[in-house]
Amino acid sequence: METTHTQKCSGEQGHTHDHGHNHSHGKSPVILFFTGLALFIVALFINEGSLIQNILFISATFLSGYHIILEGIVETIEQSKAKRKFAPNVHILMTLAAFGAIIIGSYEEAALLILIFAAAHFLEEYAEGRSKREITNLLKMNPTEARLIQADGSVKTVDVSQLKIGDNLQVLNGDQIPTDGRILTGATSIDESSINGESIPREKSVGDEVFGSTINGNGTFTMEVTKDSSDTVFAKIVQLVNQSQSNLSKTATKIQQLEPYYVTIVLILVPLFIAAGPFIFNWSWNDSFYRGMVFLISASPCALAASAVPATLSGISNLAKRGVLFKGGSYLANLATIKSVAFDKTGTLTQGKPVVTDFYFLTETNEQDYIDIIIAMEKTANHPLANAILAKFTPAEKLELQVENELGKGLITVFDGATYQLGKPEIFVNTNKQITKHNEQYAKEGKTVVYFAKNQEVIGLIAMMDVPNEHAKPVISYLKSQGIHTTMITGDAELTGQAVGRQIGIDEVVGNVLPENKAAIVQEQQARYGSVAMLGDGVNDAPALVTADIGVAMGDGTDIAIDVADAVLMQNDLTKFSYAHATAKRLDRVVWQNIIFSMFIVILLITLNILGKMDITIGVIAHEGSTLLVILNGLRLLIPTKS
Structure with a gap:
């Protein structure tokens, strides 16, 4: 499957995620383009019609447009072979138009056509850029070291690539878990958002699975390696990204769909037009050939080439100023x-983080006292749920309590002769009907609930949720x-x-x-x-x-x-x-306005050419005028989009 997309003069491309570019020319063509542009400007100040001026115009045409010519010929051949049918592109038409202008002695027009087309080509390429980058940031997130427990019980830091299935590892608080495995001893909470997207950390204990690249909380545990580093969940995500980038097909834009038909029709009509001139219009062969070249130049899509590039760049600029960055038009x-x-x-x-949405206590008389105790308990915990509780409640009295975090029991403390406990609903047996009713209601709403108990009897609960x-x-x-x-x-x-x-x-x-x-x-x-x-x-x-x-x-x-x-x-x-x-829809409208207008100008010029009402000079002036109007229309996208 083709994995790159083809650059179009229209400023639109098929979608691909390899972000590559068939027309990445490097610096040389850009240098040659500006060299050709300089020669063109110099030629404008040379005696009109002189040999030196003509040489400068022709040199400007080939220096600025050699990559256009090359792509027109080479890509037409390659695409025709691949599709097993003639598949020309606009580049080949522009190449023939420039040669046609040279044949009839319109050297300045030939250079101008190529310069405009090449300028639009480079401008779009600059806007598109080369967005594909090596996945260095992702690979940096991949754990590189692990604490391997040796046979004598000592711990040695080794490269993750050296780990084998069955190895035992030590994971300290705050560590990045080196690979997929199973907890052997200890308990902790683990931030798995990089793997499953969940904002609330998972509590893990003996026998639970852990995943490489996730972040350990405040517990310490030992684990057994259960997967090779190349088979971890994180490694599979990297693999999926690579596969997706290399296997996506192109999404053709409207202009791309029009291009081969447009070019093919023009290529067929030009020789027919020249051949028919002497028989239908009674032109001489010289006059017919001249009119044929004017026809080819008139049909050259200068305005069409500018239909999308300025508009797209203006839209991208508009969005960039408002905090939206697009990697390509x-x-x-x-x-x-x-x-x-x-x-x-x-x-x-x-x-992306939980907040307290509801709380309920069986008695309102001691509600603030309970809140003071809960705050004192949660201050000792390093957990997003604790942070949510601390952000929600304000203590009336700051208490300093001795708090224990026991596996399977949650947070426990003793205050004024009573034992208080905070934990998941599953660890409590004695539950009041009102508490159960509230818990069921909050659970249906997708909320995480924490119970608060006094002497093993639940007296309140707090519900938390990652809110919209x-x-x-x-x-x-x-x-x-x-x-x-x-x-x-x-x-x-x-x-x-x-x-x-x-x-x-x-x-x-x-x-x-x-x-x-x-x-x-x-x-x-x-x-x-x-x-x-x-x-x-x-x-x-x-x-x-x-x-x-x-x-x-x-x-x-x-x-x-x-x-x-x-x-x-x-x-x-x-x-x-x-x-x-909304801006993209504006862009679509503007581009189609430009396409319709540019094609109208082409049809008008061709008609006038047939009627003998136009020469090469009028054709070029009309082309450049339409191109200017198309560009100005595209620049309207710099104006903020109405919401």
Whole structure:
């Protein structure tokens, strides 16, 4: 499968995630282009019609346009072989137009045509850039060292690549877990957001699985290696990213679809036009050949070449000023065609960290006293849930308590002769009906619940949840107004996802999704709806981002998500996505206005040429005038888009 996309004079391209570029010329063609431009400017000040001036114009044509000529010939041959049919491109037409101008002695016009086309070509290439980068940021996240427990009980730091299945490792608090395995001794909480996207760390104890690249909390444990480093979940994510980048097919833009038909028709009509001139219009053969060359120049797509490039660059500039970075004009153009948007939940549609949403105590008389005790207990914990509780409540009296964190019992302390306990509902036996009722209600809402007990009797509970991003609801509403389907993809439980989905009005929620399945869900969406955009921020989102037609990373997300995405929303502002979509639709309208106008000018000039009302000079002036108008129309996209 072809893995690169072909540059078009129109400023639009097929979608590919290898971010390569068939027309990456390096520095030499750019230098030659400006050399040719300098010669062209010098020639303008030489005596008109002189040999030196003509030589300078011809030199400018070949220096500035040699890569245009080369691509026109070579790529036409290659594409024709690949497709087993004649497949010309605009480059070959521009090449023939320049040669035609030279044949009839219009050296200045030949140079001007090539310079304009080459300038647009380089301008677009500069805008597109080379977005494909080595996945260095992702590989940096891959653990490189491990604490290997030797046979004598000593611990030795070794390279992860040296680990074998069955090795025992020591993992200290705050360590990055070196590889996939199973806990042998100890207990801890582990931040697995880089793997499953969940904002709330998982509590792990003996027998539980752990994954490489995840971050250990405040516990220490030993583990047994259960997978080779090349078979870990993290390694599979890297592999999926590479596969997606190398196997995506191109999404043809409208101009690309028009190009081969346009070029083929012109190539057929020019010789027919020349041959028919003496018989139909009673022209001499010299006059017919001259008119044929004027026809070829008139049909050359100078204005068409500028239809999308300035408009696209203006749209990209507009968005960049407002915190949306696109890696290429084709991605912005294709954004206007999306039929479905898939969102990662944590950190994209939600704030990415839990907050206290509800709390309940059996008695309100001692509520503040209980809160003071809870705060004193949670101050000793290093856990996002503890941070959420501390952010929610303010103590009336600051207590200093001795708190123990016991496996299977949670936090325990003694105060005023009573034993207080904080932990998951599963560890408590004696539960009041009111407490159970509240717990069931909060669980249905996808919230995480912590029980508070006094002398082993539950007297209160606190519910927490990763709440929706404040911009999520209006963005979903905008997408619905545009007839675009919305889907939330999350590694969290279905209930949690549904709870968030109801609050923001999303169309579909898919929960309990493993990292490797996110890309498959995007593919299923593509089969159902067509062009799909994906928004995410984590390593686990990377395969889905490169699978989607448009991958959009949140600016506060991981480096790899930003690296493989086609666009980045800085500062995690979701409203910028709806703004980008509105701008993309404006771009689509402007580009089509330019295409229709440029083709109208071509038809008009050809008609006047047939009627004998136009010569080469008028043709060039009309072409440059239409090109200028097309560029000015495209620059309108610098003006902010109305929401």
